[in-house]
Amino acid sequence: MATPLLVSFIAGDRGPWRIVASAAVIGDALPAAARLTMAEAPVEDRPSVWTLRGITSNHRYTSRDEALALRARQQGLGRTEARCAALIPIRKSAAWWDLAQDERRAIMEERSRHIAIGLDYLPAVARRLHHCRDLGLSAAGEPFDFLTWFEYAPEAAADFERLVERLRATEEWRFVEREVDVRLMRDT
Amino acid sequence: MATPLLVSFIAGDRGPWRIVASAAVIGDALPAAARLTMAEAPVEDRPSVWTLRGITSNHRYTSRDEALALRARQQGLGRTEARCAALIPIRKSAAWWDLAQDERRAIMEERSRHIAIGLDYLPAVARRLHHCRDLGLSAAGEPFDFLTWFEYAPEAAADFERLVERLRATEEWRFVEREVDVRLMRDT
Numbered sequence: 001m002a003t004p005l006l007v008s009f010i011a012g013d014r015g016p017w018r019i020v021a022s023a024a025v026i027g028d029a030l031p032a033a034a035r036l037t038m039a040e041a042p043v044e045d046r047p048s049v050w051t052l053r054g055i056t057s058n059h060r061y062t063s064r065d066e067a068l069a070l071r072a073r074q075q076g077l078g079r080t081e082a083r084c085a086a087l088i089p090i091r092k093s094a095a096w097w098d099l100a101q102d103e104r105r106a107i108m109e110e111r112s113r114h115i116a117i118g119l120d121y122l123p124a125v126a127r128r129l130h131h132c133r134d135l136g137l138s139a140a141g142e143p144f145d146f147l148t149w150f151e152y153a154p155e156a157a158a159d160f161e162r163l164v165e166r167l168r169a170t171e172e173w174r175f176v177e178r179e180v181d182v183r184l185m186r187d188t
Numbered sequence: 189m190a191t192p193l194l195v196s197f198i199a200g201d202r203g204p205w206r207i208v209a210s211a212a213v214i215g216d217a218l219p220a221a222a223r224l225t226m227a228e229a230p231v232e233d234r235p236s237v238w239t240l241r242g243i244t245s246n247h248r249y250t251s252r253d254e255a256l257a258l259r260a261r262q263q264g265l266g267r268t269e270a271r272c273a274a275l276i277p278i279r280k281s282a283a284w285w286d287l288a289q290d291e292r293r294a295i296m297e298e299r300s301r302h303i304a305i306g307l308d309y310l311p312a313v314a315r316r317l318h319h320c321r322d323l324g325l326s327a328a329g330e331p332f333d334f335l336t337w338f339e340y341a342p343e344a345a346a347d348f349e350r351l352v353e354r355l356r357a358t359e360e361w362r363f364v365e366r367e368v369d370v371r372l373m374r375d376t
Contacts, residue, residue: 006324042327055324060248064288100252101293135324136194136243139230 005056007130008039009087009147012048017085017184025168027091027178036087036184038149052089053137054130054147061105066115073122082126082151085184086160089144096175097133112170121163124156144178193244195318196227197275197335200236205273205372213356215279215366224275224372226337240277241325242318242335249293254303261310270314270339274348275370277332284363285321300358309351312344332366 015037022030033049059067108114118127128149132142152160203225210218221237247255296302316337320330340348
């Protein structure tokens with residue numbers, strides 16, 4: 001587990017990723033924008049339609065066995081063939097955050113199989129999770145708790161749809177109070 | 189569990205808390221300063237000898253049973269009689285952060301009894317944990333992973349010494365690579 005990496009998702013009129021769709025799944029949508037930059041280095045504040053920031057972190061729920069299974073199968077971001085991406089910002093309810101660690105783990109994995117479902121789509125669908133809830137960047141609090149970024153080849157698009165469908169049908173998702181689904185394509 | 193609260197600990201020449209001692213337990217010390225302010229509201233950047241920031245967050249390891257036991261016994265900060273305080277900033281090693289969730293929980297509680305030890309000193313020693321590792325406030329990363337703030341009455345000072353002694357003797361503490369121990373008194 002490397003040092004936490006602060007990542008900015010900057011939507012506006014430039015960037016290597018073209019936004020092909022943006023839909024509110026639960027709650028409010030994000031404003032429409034044409035393109036997106038995912039910046040892994042600190043960037044100056046610049047005009048954008050919206051900017052979301054999150055930080056990679058240590059595992060919060062994953063057990064050693066699960067971490068090893070993930071590590072054995074997953075591939076990194078930036079694969080040439082992975083021209084499709086999705087950015088799925090999520091906020092969970094106060095009821096979720098009020099649960100103790102063992103209760104959240106039971107809902108998330110023992111009952112909802114969140115980690116196991118993700119494993120089913122490796123290595124085709126690469127994934128990186130960014131945490132926002134505890135960033136402390138804004139006095140008002142962050143609009144989302146998590147930003148998940150997925151990358152996959154066009155051939156895996158149907159698999160990706162099935163992945164998000166399965167996750168949205170879980171008990172864990174009853175605690176999601178805002179979810180936006182942004183789809184992107186990279187120019188070749 | 190309330191919304192995360194960003195707290196600044198500002199050491200310099202003013203503030204209601206007088207710094208009576210500051211010692212490096214493991215690794216580098218913090219520069220000497222006379223007084224400290226704990227600011228729970230966002231504060232403008234102001235000259236200080238050092239400023240540390242952390243954010244309260246959801247439980248990361250605590251089970252429901254433990255959370256109920258804590259809730260039943262703990263008291264809040266700011267009690268009139270609690271004129272003594274300690275601020276203990278800690279950084280853990282990369283080896284700790286590389287462990288999976290179940291491994292960290294096993295070391296921290298099943299083997300080190302961190303939560304149980306804290307319970308032994310409630311309600312006399314009030315405690316609030318602040319997370320820094322994933323703050324994203326500084327490109328260089330934060331100097332500490334956690335800031336723990338304790339408040340107790342002068343009569344509980346020996347109990348507090350015993351609490352920190354017991355924690356420092358645990359297996360969990362082998363993963364601590366920097367620890368500073370700042371002691372404070374509030375003017376009455």
